[in-house]
Amino acid sequence: MMLVKCNALMSANFIEIQQRIASALTKSNRQNETVTLIGASKTVSAERLRPFVQNGLYNLGENYMQEGIAKQSELKKEDICWHFIGALQSNKAKQAVAHFDWIHSVDRVSLIKALEREAALAEKTLKVLLQVNVGDESSKAGCRVDELEKLAAFCREQPHLELRGLMCLPPYCENAEDVRPYFLLLRDLRDGLKSTFTLDQLELSMGMSHDFEIAIECGATMIRVGTALFGKRL
Secondary structure (H helix, E strand, C coil), X not given: CHHHHHHHHHHHHHHHHHHHXXXXXXXXXXXXXXXEEEEECCCCXXXXXXXXXXXXXXXXXXXXXXXXXXXXXXXXXXXXXXXXXXXXXXXXXXXXXHHCCEEEEECCHHHHHXXXXXXXXXXXXXXXXXXXXXXXXXXXXXXXXXXXHHHHHHHHCCCCEEEEEEEECCCXXXXXXXXXXXXXXXXXXXXXXXXXHCCCCCEEECCCCCCHHHHHHCCCCEEEECHHHHCCCC
C-alpha cells in the first residue's frame, strides 16, 4: 500500500512540475525552448528515486559526495546523468571526476586546478558550471561577481574542463518574486561571458522548488527541484 501511495505521489508531482515548467516557458515566450529538470535528490533514497527515473527523470543532482556515490551504485542499471550541485572541496575532486557528469559548484582557482588534474588523469572531459555568489552572502559559496570573468578565462584554459554555464544559489526570499533581480543578474553575467568569449550557448542553472518558475522567466535552462518533486525530505 505504501508503494502505491509513493507511486501516486511521484506521478502527480512529476506531472505538475512538467506542467508548471511548460507554463513558465509560455509566459516568458520561450515555447520553443527546453529546460532541464534536475531532481535535487539530497536525502532521497535510491528506492524512492527509481520510479522517477524509470518514468523519465534522467538528471539527478547530489549535494554530498558519499551519499551520491552510494545511490549511483544502487541505480547503476538506470540511465541517469549525475550532477554534483553542492559545495565541493578540492580534496574530493578525484571522486567528483570519477562519479559525476556535471559539476555545478566550481567557484575558485584551486578547485579548477584540482578538477583539471584529476580529469587529465582519468582522460575525461568534465562539464562544469561556475557558481556565482549573486547575493554576496558570506555564508554561501560562489565567486564574487567581479571575479567571474577572470575565473571563466582560467577555466577555459583547462584542456579537460568544459565551461558550460553559470549557477547561483540566491538569498532565500519568502516571496519568490523578490528573487527575480538575482536571477536577472546571473543572466546578464552569462550574456557578458558569451560576448567576451564568443560562445554560442551557456547554461543557467538557477531556480529551486519555491522559485523555479521565476527562474525560467529569467532565462534558466536548468532548474534544481527537490521538495516539490519528491515531497518533504525524510
